Amino acid sequence: MAAPSQTTDVDPSARSGLDADQRAAVTAPRGPVCVLAGAGTGKTRTITRRIAHLVGSGHVAPGQVLAVTFTARAAGELRTRLRAFGVGGVQARTFHAAALRQLRYFWPRVVGDAPWQLLDGKLRAVGQAAHKVGAETNAESLRDLAGEIEWAKASLITPEGYPAEVARVRRDIPAAADLVAAVYAGYEKVKESARLLDFDDLLLHTAAALETHAEVAAEFRDRYRCFVVDEYQDVTPLQQRVLDAWLGERDDLTVVGDANQTIYTFAGATPRYLLEFSRRFPEATVVRLQRDYRSTPQVVSAANMVISNARGRVAGTRLRLIGVQPPGPEPSFAEYDDEPAEAKAVAATIRRMISEGTPASEIAVLFRVNAQSEVYERALDEAGVPFQVRGGERFFARPEVRQAMAALRTAALAAGDPEQAADPRPLAEVVREVLVPYGLTDEPAAGTAGRQRWESLRALVGLAEELTPEFDLSAFAAELATRADAAHPPTVQGVTLASLHAAKGLEWDAVFLVGLVDGTLPIQHAEGDESKIEEERRLLYVGVTRARRQLSVSWALARAEGGRRGRRRSRFLYGLIPDNHPAARVAASRGGAKPRCRICGSPLLGAEALKMRRCSNCPSDVDVDLLDRLKHWRSSTAKEQQVPPYVVFTDATLTAIAEQRPADTAGLVAIPGIGAAKLDRYGRDVLALVAAEDVAG
Template structure:
């Protein structure tokens, strides 16, 4: 056990307050880079050290297997190895398997392995389109509904408060059919694990009593991301107790589309009277220049709930200012990023310490090609799992065989008492682990995987000096199960969502144009737009030293340069910055070009409009809206009804941007309707009378 004095070494005053807070409800509001994992692991160790709880009585939950594995590793290093650190779903699965015989009585139901197959079967029975995009939307809606405790019967009413991608009544029927098929096959999906666990504790007092005797103390990481279903499980775990520590940052809430909400984090002190609330705002990750940009970005949020205003304070020495780049097209942007990355690598930055982050996965292709052309290795996060690679599976088999054959204290080469890293290198050498990287992309990728395994052996030997090959193989099994791969020497390509919880020395945020960030389907929904802002904030705060932000005016080479940099950068990039001056000059030149048609201008500020969404609204995306919210809701309900009757997704009737334009401009006749881009002759004939009737009815109510 690490001594209490050592537990406090290196902590700042706020971290110490959190670690030493009395047993009971504690809320740690922890900004990006403020050392939240160090704080909560040391708090757990302190509670154990002080005798308040035994390691086996602590249940710490988080949202990814990787984060749970990191918690276990850090707690092990602190001498607190018996703590249960798991994801919500892994914890629920473990509990459900144990209590199932008493709660249900028959053989445990199996986990559903292929949800798309079952959802497609339910949809097919109803004659619903099962193309990939529709199926993906249906699955997302079902998962949202279950995560927010919405049943199939309640779904249409709940969906009326949002803009579902598929007609609500149709989704409800598919959802109901999916649940019936799943239950008939005696299968459970991941959300069922949580639902059944909560029900078992709520409805069976003896089960709840046994569980609560076992677990006395609870810790929840990333608490801003809990869904109503996860909060229900947590409430069932706790019962009437309050021995709970939560950690989170409302500024990093980026999963609202899945039902996550920061309201439990922000309302913690009201729910638990007398709780300890600690704010961690000292940023140890990023340079002051990166921190300043992050603060400037989040300060411009239109809506920030009370209690969420964490303002980071950089603790590191000054670094370079963020770099901004505007390019004619996406290939040019990708080539510029690749060249800069090559320069960083050649000057000594490890490729694994560089990341290219984008809003949607489809953006990765241009950067994969550009990096290949300049000879820089990369890995696409979210692609094939490390431990599923053929060369890794082969290496693990060889390590297991060597572990079973060798005598204690001897390595496969016959040298007594050789250290673990040396043993691992001997085993992996015949498979391709050489002193220097081989030529060729395929051979290099294999070598990088093997070297990553060798580096893991070094890491384990430092933490556990007596570790042997058997222990190493067990550690690899744990990592494979937890999806906690080692670092591979390649530049990381990842979506902003996939980057959450990670950090790099150099981060390239690319494709920052309106329509991509914020994503186009967020238009017309202020809450969705603000979530997109938080997504960019998460991307910015991944950078330790260097930050590059770029965008391109056209998608393809030679294409029309109609795109505009993300509205989130307005006011963040100084007006006197070269990229701002160049952008204004370019717009003037384009406006003065001979034969160039006059560009539509904003009815609020008079600037030229860029992009289809702005043209529809006849205003800049960041200019104030004069939308009639009640009219917009009426239009959305009308659209949902038409989509249901036509058996088509809502956006096929009219897009969100078009509905918003109608609600802002409130046309009184067909001429006013057809003046709105997106309402052509066909849509005017199909929906014009209905739209005018909805607008007229609302106008009469106001009059």
């Protein structure tokens, strides 16, 4: 791995066409350099031209540069752009691809025998470990356990340290912490005995090889002299450990990132390394890119407003985008009675836009969870609009949906037996009963896979609620089959349907952000955890900044057609919608006006204020004795149900109850976080505690 000696003639255009801030980042002397690059500010252009500048100025040869990105697509784009400037030979790879290449080279010297094979999918090994310790081994549970092991390894958490760490961070886990830790430990033993490595092992072994073998580290550091890391806000502790091993005592490092776009902390990512870069390298050059070349000033203004209310942002790292594109239309906001109406209106608008000349490929519909895609798939199909689903399977292709459809067909055949009386219950109730054994519960399941499964099954119940009373179970099963047949992936590129996570790094002329209600964005399981709420806010920010010219925001007050309109539009939209906007007036006319403080009467902003029904700076009138009784009851209930206490009620919800002392179910469900399921499960106990406290008082 000797260092290359060739020189490179770099295209002079690599240093042209830059704004002042981009030029400062490109021409900064050798690292450390930190580029805080907002959405649409030309970070890829800046990265490629900085590398070209370093090569062209003789600071480093192309083969001595290692540029790390987070996707193979981004790495390929980086190499293509560099070649256009006459800079070939730069190693642009993902962390895992770079580590795999290095490990293969150094393995004979470090380990001494034949290289271990790369594990092709970890579910089988996780299943063996789970079976051995008595954990669930169905496909959904194994996916959740595998994801939890990936998070732990990315966070540098050992099986022994797992229970204490998840308790410390109050992580939502798929099974008891000790059981997950046992599966994790068993999984590592299965791999070791079979001489297998998973993707996280590539990083762990690469770091260990450089940390413990001086001659290996010396050869590597002689080869690679300059490092560039893109999307630095999404680096995990494990990836940072590898980067530190690559660097050694050197500091020729350029990092690029935006803390406002940190949306993967659930997978172990942390913006801490980006935010603390100047502390680690006090002499670092820090450049801020804030001129947004992607979006109109109107879209940029909306993005700034969304993120301006974020809490906990570190001073000096906050970016406020500056729109430099020609003006465009103001963002549109719309409220609908229910989700089908919202989807039909969006589909009709898209159809009109396409007829007026907007390419279908330049339009996207973005949502928080994949289960929301089904109603838009159907609406676009009915409108004759071609579409593609990105970052996830189409609704009817999901395993849980196929399994549910099979169960419904079986139940329909049994119900059609002439020896049995017709079921008089509403269709939705019958469907719900059929799907309970397949994971449909009153509350979302723990873990990502479980939650996605729950959302898909709940969407089927919602569809049953929308159908006319004439539909029985047999007709419903036939309806599902018809819709599945009509929803085959289109053969032409069309409108993009994607989750907000899958939309990261992409952009379109027109973006529809749909389904923006509390409980979906922010997602229900984020309640009670400010850090999770803030990540949900950043997701919305990412969604807004995907739009170049047209941004449409919408929400529905009910899920099913004709359902109770009990939803609230997302708290993140307060202040974003102009007071004189029709959507604001519609909300007010339906009792959806901005809630006001019960103490001073001011409009309420933020989740905590909405829950307490008072401003954060207004005096609390909490009943301390009642709060103690509620916490004692919660502790006993959680122990009895074998769940963490916050699953019953969060501290914020208990405090709201102790402040507002609801006298009936109406007062109880008026507190955010207490829906129909929790009212049925806990309402009687809570109201009894409140009543007992009032009598005692």
